[in-house]
Structures are given as structure tokens and as C-alpha cells.
Amino acid sequence: MRSFMTKAGISFRQMLVGIAALAGVAAALSVTSQAAEEAKVIPAPTQDEPTGAKPETTVLAGGCFWGVQGVFQHVNGVISATSGYAGGARSSAQYETVGTGSTGHAESVQVVFDPKKVSFGHLLQIYFSVAHDPTQLNRQGPDTGTQYRSAIFPQNDQQAKVAKAYIGQLNHARVYDAAIVTKIEPGKNFYPAEAYHQNFLNDNPTYPYIVINDLPKVRNLKSIFPADYRPEPVLVARNNQ
Structure with missing residues (x-):
């Protein structure tokens, strides 16, 4: 089993044991400031979609879906954020299989x-x-692993155009110290993840991996985008899983 700072390769039962491990939680809290990813204040896109009248869907991948889902569940205007898999076949869209890194899937969030x-x-x-x-x-x-890649799965041509333009804008402005490696992958289906992965950040706020890697993302959302932050997250209904 990997360190408590990682999530891949451990069963859900082991996760629950980890949640109850007070010593592990204390250790996680002590290193949070060192391990948490730093947020980046970046310019808004110069190109965007025209405002539509109906709800819209997109799929985003950026590492472990627990944290990405947790962030977007706290964004005003988001109707739902569901963890799942995109990039591979329906037959391989299971957590243990995706974790091998051989399926083409990325852990993703449908927003x-x-x-x-x-x-x-x-x-x-x-x-x-x-x-x-x-x-x-x-x-x-x-x-x-490739299952943790940065990828955008646009649901229409306009989303693909906006995403490509924004990546170009950020790279041209040298917003980051290195080039953006995010891939735009159109035409890929999304498959919801297992029920125990849904709302994982909300349900397990003391789980060491969440404390170290994901809660800082929600705090950064509140700090950098205060007008977009909603205190009460929009959660995945259990009867939908």
C-alpha cells in the first residue's frame, strides 16, 4: 500500500480505516502547507462561448477526481459535478481497471x-x-499515470475552440513557469464513477489525502474567486448511483 498521501492502489475499506486513523490525520495536518498545490492567479479568457439559455455540460480531468469534483461543487452556477472516467471504453470504466493506467481513461468530472x-x-x-x-x-x-492527466473533453466545437484559444493565451502570456500540457480530447464519452467516489471530499474531510491535496483547492477557490464560491456544495444524489 502506498503512503497515506496517495490514493491509487488502496481499497475503499482501507480508505475507511485511514479516515479513522487519528495519528495519520494529525500527520497530514502538519504537512499540509508543504504538500498542497499552489493556486495561480491567472487572467480571464479573451474568448468565450456566447451565453446560452439552457444548461450546458463539459468534462474536465485534472488528477484525482475527488478534488476536482470538490472544487466545482462549490462554484456558483454549477448544477452538478459528477466524478467519473473519460477517454476510454465503457467496458474498462471501473476504478480498479482505470488505476492500471492502460485503459485510456482519465479520472474526470462531468460539470x-x-x-x-x-x-x-x-x-x-x-x-x-x-x-x-x-x-x-x-x-x-x-x-x-495517464489516468491522472490534464485533459478537457469538450462537448461541442465551441468548447473546443474556447479551450484551445485559452491555452494559447496563457502560454503566450507565460503565466506558468512551464508550458501547459492539457490535452483537448473531443468525441469521448463520460462514464460515472462508483457511488463511493461521489461527494468524497464532502463526506471525508478528515481523510489524510483530502486534507493534504484537496481541501486547499476549495480554500483557494474561496480566496481567489470569492464571488463564485458557494458555501454549500451541490452534491451527487445517492439514488442516481
Whole structure:
């Protein structure tokens, strides 16, 4: 089993044991400031989708889906944020199989949003700023493998156009110390993850991995995007899983 700072390769039962391990929680708290990913204040996109009247969907991958889901569940205008898998086949969309890194899937989050309240471009700004580090290739924080890659799965041509333009804008402005490695992968289906992965950050706020890697992302959302932060997250209904 890996260190408590990682998530891959451990069973859900082992996760529950870890949640109850007070010593591990204390250790996690002591190193949070060292391990947490740093957020980046970045400019808004110069190109965006036109405001639509109906809810819209996009799929974003940025490492472990626990933290990415947790961030977008706290964003005003987001109707739902569901953890799952994108990039591979339906037959291999299971946690243990995806964890091998051989399926083509990335741990992803399907975000349904109201474009009258939050635009696709602004969701990308949050994604690149606080949800993950887009300069890390096939890894994120302590997790490594193609299943943890940075990827955008656009649901229409306009989303793909906006995403490509924004990546170009940020790279041209040298916002990061390294080039953005985020891939744009159109035409890929999304498959919801197992029920125990849904709302994981909300349900397990003392789990060491969450304390170290993911709660700082939610705090950064509140700090950098205070107008977008909603205190009460929008959660995945259990009867939908």
C-alpha cells in the first residue's frame, strides 16, 4: 500500500480505516502547507462561448477526481459535478481497471452548469487556476499515470475552440513557469464513477489525502474567486448511483 498521501492502489475499506486513523490525520495536518498545490492567479479568457439559455455540460480531468469534483461543487452556477472516467471504453470504466493506467481513461468530472450564471470560459479559468496544475504531465500532485492527466473533453466545437484559444493565451502570456500540457480530447464519452467516489471530499474531510491535496483547492477557490464560491456544495444524489 502506498503512503497515506496517495490514493491509487488502496481499497475503499482501507480508505475507511485511514479516515479513522487519528495519528495519520494529525500527520497530514502538519504537512499540509508543504504538500498542497499552489493556486495561480491567472487572467480571464479573451474568448468565450456566447451565453446560452439552457444548461450546458463539459468534462474536465485534472488528477484525482475527488478534488476536482470538490472544487466545482462549490462554484456558483454549477448544477452538478459528477466524478467519473473519460477517454476510454465503457467496458474498462471501473476504478480498479482505470488505476492500471492502460485503459485510456482519465479520472474526470462531468460539470453541468447554467451559462447564464457562469460561462464555460470562466469554468476553465477556475480549472486552470485552483483545480489542478496544468503543467504536470501525466501526473498531479502525488498521483502518477495517464489516468491522472490534464485533459478537457469538450462537448461541442465551441468548447473546443474556447479551450484551445485559452491555452494559447496563457502560454503566450507565460503565466506558468512551464508550458501547459492539457490535452483537448473531443468525441469521448463520460462514464460515472462508483457511488463511493461521489461527494468524497464532502463526506471525508478528515481523510489524510483530502486534507493534504484537496481541501486547499476549495480554500483557494474561496480566496481567489470569492464571488463564485458557494458555501454549500451541490452534491451527487445517492439514488442516481
